[in-house]
Amino acid sequence: MAHSVVTIELDNEEFSRAFLQPPHITVRDRRAGLFPFASLKYANDLEPTTISKFFVSAVGGHHLITGSTLVRQYSDPPSLDESHRRPDAAIFRSLSVPRRGRAHWADQRVPVVFFSHVPGADPFSSADSVQLFSKTGRERKKRLEQLSATAELLFAAQHRVFLFMLVVFGRKLRLVRWDRSGVVATPLTDYYKRPTMLCDCLRRLSLLDDSSLGFDTTATRLPSRDPDYLRMDIAAAHHGTDIDHSERHVEEGELEEVPMFRYVRSLFRDSLSGDWPRYRLQVQDGDSLRSYLVGKPIFRGSGTTGRGTRGYVAFDSETGCFVWLKDTWRASAMATEREGDVLRQLNDAGIENVPTLECHGDVHDQATVTDIWWERKHAPSSTSPHSPSSSPSTSSTRAADSTTGRKRKRGHEFSGEDGAPRSMSREGTLATADPLQHYIHYRVVVKEIAMPLKKFKSGKQLVSIVLDCLxxxxxxxxxxxxxxxxxxxxxxxxxxxxxxxxxxxxxxxxxxxxxxxxxxxxxxxxxxxxxxxxxxxxxxxxxxxxxxxxxxxxxxxxxxxxxxxxxxxxxxxxxxxxxxxxxxxxxxxxxxxxxxxxxxxxxxxxxxxxxxxxxxxxxxxxxxxxxxxxxxxxxxxxxxxxxxxxxxxxxxxxAQKARSPSPSSSSSSRSKGSPVDPRAALAARNFLPVTSVEDNPELAEYMARIKARVPLDNxxxxxxxxxxxxxxxxxxxxxxxxxxxxxxxxxxxxxxxxxxxxxxxxxxxxxxxxxxxxxxxxxxxxxxxxxxxxxxxxxxxxxxxxxxxxxxxxxxxxxxxxxxxxxxxx
Known part of the structure; x- marks a missing residue:
């Protein structure tokens, strides 16, 4: 359990050059008006709600964001309970804010979260002095959970590649960039004393297009008047030809055409309920692209980093059939093939009881960059990452390297809740000595839409299902x-x-x-x-x-x-x-x-x-x-x-026999009979790098012990x-x-x-x-x-x-x- 996340901190100028360069626009520094945040001079003594009111009023009153609006009143997003309240404000495109009523939560571009001033409670700080169960430590953990919950929801609902977030702590703030590998943030800055920095960041954020703000360009939001939006409603409606999926004998003539099981259409219908946005997703199919219509994911992995797997019952725009679409971020450094490539081999070999591949592929050049900045910050001989080419464009290079088989050396990493290698989790502290994982966006579509194993009806049926998989x-x-x-x-x-x-x-x-x-x-x-x-x-x-x-x-x-x-x-x-x-x-x-x-x-x-x-x-x-x-x-x-x-x-x-050779055996034979490399065994036990005997006295002592005669028993x-x-x-x-x-x-x-x-x-x-x-x-x-x-x-x-x-x-x-x-x- 942790109080902080590993945060790669870039100074404001470096952060702007790397991530806040609007395409085709030259941004000149703009001087701030006279004390735009004068009302927040004593923000350290105010509650978050009061801070947000003054902050939103200052941004709107001084026209600090062009073409956008900082809004406090908008619809409440789902999946956030009282402990994970929604952001106090968010930046919306001006066209997304209606004159009457409230803006939709899924239209927000940059969430803005306000906290009161509590020394030591900044979850992005690298300080280790905060005790786990102290009042400050608990507050720090609570803030981290709230920020992570907000980022996790927006990653899933808006199909984000990365996410900018403005986090205000009393009279100081950070601009944070989340992706599936980790977090990059600006230093904690007093915006009352240095208003120019904040004004410049807000202006740049308002000039960025959707791609530069982290939105997935292969996911198209469907408005309610879009024909595909209506097609989804029609496809989700009850059909008299659908059949029940329970185990039973089907009479002759009951299956006049290709049947549709009711549970499949029901799952798709459930994904369209509520105010979750609908999208048209593109999936690579060789040299072409295929389109699928999706609503809310049936399955959504937890955590802001790691694979971030989401599973959808998707509607194929071309065939009119329902399929299963898996959207995930695969770890490029792992010595494994893409899931779709493995499924194709299994299908070609005629292996039964495995998914049938429809199509798959990496999603353009979408990849994480936080790991790249981590390596550059921790590599003494690395070139300084000051140019804009070292941010989003670098990810495409890394993605290309991974597809050609080039791998990078990595140390031990942390595991998230989904079992995938990840650099941070909602509850986990990251040790800054560990490199971050590099992830590439990936989608795979299969024919079968299945049910979870817990839906079995009897013990015999459970065993039969497991037998099929065996x-x-x-x-x-x-x-x-x-x-x-x-x-x-x-x-x-x-x-x-x-x-x-x-x-x-x-x-x-x-x-x-x-x-x-x-x-x-x-x-x-x-x-x-x-x-x-x-x-x-x-x-x-x-x-x-x-x-x-x-x-x-x-x-x-x-x-x-x-x-x-x-x-x-x-x-x-x-x-x-x-x-x-x-x-x-x-x-x-x-x-x-x-x-x-x-x-x-x-x-x-x-x-x-x-x-x-x-x-x-x-x-x-x-x-x-x-x-x-x-x-x-x-x-x-x-x-x-x-x-x-x-x-x-x-x-x-x-194993005991291999460790206990006969007395007549030579020392060379005893060493050869060892079942494992002693250095690897020591590394496995203590998670240490493999070293030579001369460099490690503990290793020498360990090798001497394993050569000692051990009596055999049992x-x-x-x-x-x-x-x-x-x-x-x-x-x-x-x-x-x-x-x-x-x-x-x-x-x-x-x-x-x-x-x-x-x-x-x-x-x-x-x-x-x-x-x-x-x-x-x-x-x-x-x-x-x-x-x-x-x-x-x-x-x-x-x-x-x-x-x-x-x-x-x-x-x-x-x-x-x-x-x-x-x-x-x-």
Whole structure:
């Protein structure tokens, strides 16, 4: 949790040259009138509302903005609660301000936010002296959240590439420029003493065109009288030919033409509700452009930086069909292909249960520039970025470099809520020693409009949907033309897609809910040894679903067993959250499973690590005992967990064996037998750069310790090795699940009738990865659990009497964490 963001500060003159140069207009310095802000001499003693009144009056009374108007009264934007109030004022084009009534919030060009004067509460200050829980620290955090919420909303609603914002703190102000990489700001300036600076900035802002103000030129705002605006209303209206999407048999003759599922049109209709603006978006399709009509995003990632993913049910202007349009900012430094290129490979190879690509492409030369300024400010030998060519035009050069395969060296970065690499988040402090990520605007359109996984109707249906995605994953990883691993298997990337499949006799058809494995942008070839970029020591992806092995060893490549474990964690989460079981508190259980002792940023050491590394079964905390679903789900989860426990036992034994060579072995052979590079292991543990032994005494000591003889224990049995082999590839897992689904003892009503709102383990995220459900909250309760009873032999294999002791969950989690630390120090 943080009080500030990394702010690249440019002096006023440098900021103006870089960002405030109106196209085709030569701006001359204009002297300010005599004390235009005389009424604000004592602004440090005033409340924000009073400051805004005097400020707006001064700007309007002295005609400081040509062709624009600073307005205090305009319609309230959505998605801003009381803690994130709307900006007190905003600059509008004069033509957008009606003579009667209020201006529309989506027409604002530059938001202006007013705060009272509180020393140390400037969220853009680099000062580190503010304490986290002090009154000033809380005020600083609150202001940052308000500014971030405003920027986040305008980025989404106005299709912004970047955003200017004027922030007033009593008698001082900053002009701030936000983009998906970070923030550039002017110094905190006393506008009462230096009115010329503010007058010049306001005049330049009023002369900038929409592109120079950060508006996306490929997104055209649709007025209510536009023909495409009316087409959207017609397309959203109820049609009698639409059919219900529930699983059922369809009689012959019911599908006379290509059907439209009701939920698709309903989603599009919901996106047009309220006063959210409508747009016509252009998407690259080879050498041509295609147009799509969109309203409010169905899905919107949180945060002002990072990928900023938005998902739309879009209307194709040419075909008249509904499609799914994904608008995002991709990280150019990542060693991955564009998602559309991967989907095209999957489609060409005939891989089923993956999205069908319509078109995709980068959005012109739109890219971030804050990262460029960061590098120039922190590179001693860099040329001084004083010319205008070092701002927006530079981004096009960087975008071109990324498409030709040129990559830049980067250090560890921070992760935002969607799981993507980002330089700052609404709650996060940025260390100024870390370089910022470079992002490129990107859009991809696919045919399928799917539903979230949480819409499943029964436990059997949940397993069937996951099985479809397992099939897609296996075919993608084994097809000679693909050989690719997904590397971000999570609940948000497994969707439900209803399909119409003909009956075997050909006389009718059935609507079947199938699984759809989406979001392939982090995928890499299976034989690739390249480790994904680390984000502050954490692997990219949805961290809560990542295997325990990858969380423990961030530098190792992804294996099939890691992907299968992610599928297991998806099943565990959605089963406990939505399927009837003997778990009386699903929210608390999920919290303890995915997070260590309820700590939101500790992803190993909780019940998840205990289940796969030590127990091999699921247990409840209240009441104490095995977690049971009273269905084949028990056998499914129990067998998979038993297999993964054996998998971790074998891995630990082999690693221990490699660290403990026989006494007769030579020192050279012992060194060669080490499973990992010691320097890389130390770097993975402490997130340090790899150095030589001579330069690092700690590294030399570490290398000496790993060469010491370590006695071998816990030798895996033949049964352990057999169980471990079951999760080495897809064969057993898919065949086993397929057999279980064919059983007749699955209950039809095991879906909770009124499901709770479970804590979602999705990040950021990510995760690209962003969830509709609330984030988990730490659980302060300490609870106990026991080994399984006799009636759960299928779900939980028996254990020796010496290991069946009652322990508190936090104690066991701490023991796991401690044993892991010991293994790392060994």
């Amino acid at each position: 099939h897609a994953h296996r075919h993608a990883s084994t097809n000679p033309a693909i050989l690719r691993l997904h590397r971000d298997v999570s609940g948000d990337n497994i969707l439900i897609y209803p399909r119409i499949r003909p009956d075997k006799d050909g006389k009718g058809a059935s609507i079947v809910w199938s699984g759809l494995l989406i979001d392939w942008e982090l995928s890499l070839p299976r034989d690739s040894e390249e480790v994904p970029q680390l984000v502050k020591g954490v692997r990219l992806g949805t961290r809560q679903f990542i295997s325990v092995s990858l969380l423990d060893n961030p530098l190792q490549p992804v294996r099939v067993s890691d992907e299968l474990e992610s599928f297991l964690h998806v099943l565990v989460y959605y089963s406990v959250a939505y399927v009837r079981s003997n778990c009386t508190s699903p929210n608390s259980w999920i919290n303890n499973y995915f997070f260590y002792c309820g700590m939101p940023n500790a992803y190993t050491g909780g019940l998840k690590s205990i289940a796969v590394e030590h127990d091999g079964y699921l247990s409840t905390l209240v009441p104490e005992g095995p977690l049971l679903f009273r269905s084949p789900m028990d056998g499914l989860l129990g067998t998979l967990l038993r297999s993964f426990k054996a998998h971790y036992d074998v891995m630990e034994f082999e 030798i895996p049995t033949d049964e352990d090795r057999r169980y471990a082999s079951l999760v080495a590839d897809h064969s057993f897992v898919i065949d086993f699940i397929d057999k279980l689904i064919r059983l007749n003892n699955w209950p039809d009503d095991d879906r909770l009738p009124q499901p709770p709102t479970p804590p979602s383990p999705s990040s950021e995220q990510d995760v690209e990865q962003e969830s509709e459900e609330s984030a988990p909250s730490p659980s302060p309760k300490r609870r106990r659990k026991v080994a399984p009873t006799k009636e759960t032999t299928r779900a939980a294999p028996s254990r020796s009497q010496t290991s069946m002791r009652l322990t508190r969950s936090r104690t066991r989690a701490a023991a796991v964490q401690g044993s892991r630390s010991e293994r790392r120090r060994a």
